[in-house]
Amino acid sequence: MSAGLRLPEGFRYSCIGCGRSCTDFDAVAIDAGTAERLRRLPLFHPRLPAGDGGLPYTRDLTLRRVPAEGGGARCVYLDLDRRCALHVVHGPEAKPVTCRTFPFRFFDTPAGTFVGLSFACTAVLEERGELLEARRPELEYLARLAPRERIGGEVRVAPGRTIAWHEYEVLEADLLMHLDDATPLGRWQRHRLFRKDLLRADSVTDAQRSLAADAARAESLAPARGWLEAIREVERRGLLHELPG
Numbered sequence: 001m002s003a004g005l006r007l008p009e010g011f012r013y014s015c016i017g018c019g020r021s022c023t024d025f026d027a028v029a030i031d032a033g034t035a036e037r038l039r040r041l042p043l044f045h046p047r048l049p050a051g052d053g054g055l056p057y058t059r060d061l062t063l064r065r066v067p068a069e070g071g072g073a074r075c076v077y078l079d080l081d082r083r084c085a086l087h088v089v090h091g092p093e094a095k096p097v098t099c100r101t102f103p104f105r106f107f108d109t110p111a112g113t114f115v116g117l118s119f120a121c122t123a124v125l126e127e128r129g130e131l132l133e134a135r136r137p138e139l140e141y142l143a144r145l146a147p148r149e150r151i152g153g154e155v156r157v158a159p160g161r162t163i164a165w166h167e168y169e170v171l172e173a174d175l176l177m178h179l180d181d182a183t184p185l186g187r188w189q190r191h192r193l194f195r196k197d198l199l200r201a202d203s204v205t206d207a208q209r210s211l212a213a214d215a216a217r218a219e220s221l222a223p224a225r226g227w228l229e230a231i232r233e234v235e236r237r238g239l240l241h242e243l244p245g
């Protein structure tokens with residue numbers, strides 16, 4: 001499923017060539033076909049240590065990493081100008097799929113294919129480049145190449161706790177609403193959804209009901225006691241309810 005990709009709104013990305021993704025991460029895994037293709041590419045690897053057969057990948061099929069100038073390690077293909085030599089010499093199609101599709105991730109869900117972004121990428125983190133909507137044709141293409149993560153009818157939200165997809169959509173809408181709310185009440189509700197209400201209730205609807213009731217109690221106490229005390233009081237009462245007999 002790739003038509004009608006669901007893109008996160010307001011996010012930007014255009015590679016700024018910082019090379020971080022080629023230095024900070026673990027080695028990139030490749031498949032046997034890619035290894036064979038790389039082996040045949042005419043590319044000089046001044047960074048390869050002697051005795052490794054001149055191959056740019058290891059026996060367990062990961063791109064070889066070599067010592068970086070400032071310490072740490074970097075991909076063997078990262079050149080001295082912090083550019084990918086594969087990309088520069090042979091074009092983007094020459095790169096392994098993992099490198100071509102970074103920083104994007106693709107999730108197939110019952111509501112369509114969602115695109116995620118890695119915040120390990122400098123451009124994503126610093127909101128540099130084009131809005132993702134402007135890259136839609138490219139993303140549609142990458143979605144066909146990239147490994148897809150599948151989320152079926154059940155979503156795991158915590159160890160030992162799964163909820164149905166339609167419940168997850170309700171929960172996500174709730175969380176997004178509370179994320180926008182920077183008040184003490186909003187922060188507390190966001191925290192409680194996962195810390196207590198969702199994990200203990202039978203359904204997301206029960207969790208919302210419990211949260212709404214406690215939020216109303218806190219709101220009524222807050223004018224006289226202040227938010228911190230009001231929230232503490234509601235939490236104390238909840239604790240008393242949970243104690244046996």
Ligand code: SF4
Pocket residue numbers: 014015016017018019020021022102103120121122123124
């Ligand atoms: S971290 Fe992001 S911006 Fe930097 S080189 Fe990698 S993809 Fe490009």
